[in-house]
Amino acid sequence: MRAVVIVEGRLEIEERPDPVPRDGEILIKVKAAGINGADLMQRAGRYPPPPGAPEDIPGLECAGETEDGERVMALLPGGGQAELVAVHHTHVLRVPERVDWPQAGGFVEAYATAHDALFSQAQLRDGERLLVNGAAGGVGTAAVQLGVQSGAHVTGTVRHHRAEVEAFGADTDPSGEYDVILELVGGDNLTENLGRLAKHGRIVVIGTGAGAKAEVDFGLLMRNRGRIHASTLRARSVEEKEDVLRRLEGHALPLLADGRLTVPVEETFPLEHAQAAYERFAAGGKFGKLVIVP
Numbered sequence: 001m002r003a004v005v006i007v008e009g010r011l012e013i014e015e016r017p018d019p020v021p022r023d024g025e026i027l028i029k030v031k032a033a034g035i036n037g038a039d040l041m042q043r044a045g046r047y048p049p050p051p052g053a054p055e056d057i058p059g060l061e062c063a064g065e066t067e068d069g070e071r072v073m074a075l076l077p078g079g080g081q082a083e084l085v086a087v088h089h090t091h092v093l094r095v096p097e098r099v100d101w102p103q104a105g106g107f108v109e110a111y112a113t114a115h116d117a118l119f120s121q122a123q124l125r126d127g128e129r130l131l132v133n134g135a136a137g138g139v140g141t142a143a144v145q146l147g148v149q150s151g152a153h154v155t156g157t158v159r160h161h162r163a164e165v166e167a168f169g170a171d172t173d174p175s176g177e178y179d180v181i182l183e184l185v186g187g188d189n190l191t192e193n194l195g196r197l198a199k200h201g202r203i204v205v206i207g208t209g210a211g212a213k214a215e216v217d218f219g220l221l222m223r224n225r226g227r228i229h230a231s232t233l234r235a236r237s238v239e240e241k242e243d244v245l246r247r248l249e250g251h252a253l254p255l256l257a258d259g260r261l262t263v264p265v266e267e268t269f270p271l272e273h274a275q276a277a278y279e280r281f282a283a284g285g286k287f288g289k290l291v292i293v294p
């Protein structure tokens with residue numbers, strides 16, 4: 001098979017042996033594979049893949065056909081940006097009929113991350129006020145839509161694409177207090193978030209692109225009886241990831257199937273243009289996802 005391979009901080013297209021599924025795994029012929037921030041960090045040598053994942057082939061999500069011709073999308077520990085990938089059979093979801101390959105290829109990592117953060121960690125409830133910082137990216141557009149669909153009042157902060165985020169039913173001007181704050185940018189935002197937290201408010205930190213350190217005023221947190229959570233998805237066990245996917249399947253898949261949730265795909269790139277796709281990702285200013293189509 002052909003695969004995107006990380007070679008000393010660059011991407012090359014190489015011929016590699018086809019993956020051989022291990023116990024409990026199935027083989028997917030990849031039709032589309034989303035790009036995530038973690039892929040760029042791995043390219044830069046700052047995010048080694050977890051044990052058992054392909055060492056130098058990036059790609060945390062994909063969509064494609066099984067050997068039985070079934071259309072599936074998958075959460076991967078790596079290896080998705082290739083013509084073939086092996087994945088644990090519990091880490092796949094069926095692709096709804098109306099969803100095309102690029103959208104399916106960019107769904108699972110972004111939506112699983114957003115869904116787990118909002119509902120399993122922050123326990124966002126109907127009618128609560130949700131703030132999403134970094135709302136125009138892959139996880140952000142997923143979180144805004146999930147929040148709106150679950151009956152929350154959603155505000156998303158953005159640097160670009162204000163109108164597109166508002167079209168999901170969200171505000172884009174943060175004011176007042178929030179019950180849940182999903183932090184996808186990091187850095188100094190945490191200081192500001194503490195001032196915006198309502199009583200019993202929850203902050204979930206998922207992304208730290210703008211920095212992993214910030215000053216915390218514990219007084220504000222104590223006064224509001226607030227909580228700060230943080231998590232990563234990639235390093236979880238097979239069973240923990242299965243749990244995330246079954247929750248996503250039960251709640252979000254029907255909404256994706258009838259069009260209430262979408263995956264905004266800014267641009268697709270053939271495998272050969274993976275390097276250009278990563279540069280486009282690094283440049284910022286995109287709306288939603290960039291997807292490689294082998």
Ligand SMILES: NC(=O)c1ccc[n+]([C@@H]2O[C@H](COP(=O)([O-])OP(=O)(O)OC[C@H]3O[C@@H](n4cnc5c(N)ncnc54)[C@H](OP(=O)(O)O)[C@@H]3O)[C@@H](O)[C@H]2O)c1
Binds near residue numbers: 037137139206234285
């Ligand atoms: N913990 C986990 O398990 C997990 C899983 C998935 C993703 N992540 C992380 O979560 C973050 C979001 O992921 P993603 O896939 O949504 O990435 P993405 O598509 O690149 O989106 C990031 C968004 O944040 C905005 N942003 C970045 N820096 C900013 C700043 N300094 N001020 C304001 N806005 C800023 C970007 O706006 P511009 O386009 O204007 O730069 C972009 O809209 C990334 O850091 C990613 O690595 C973590």
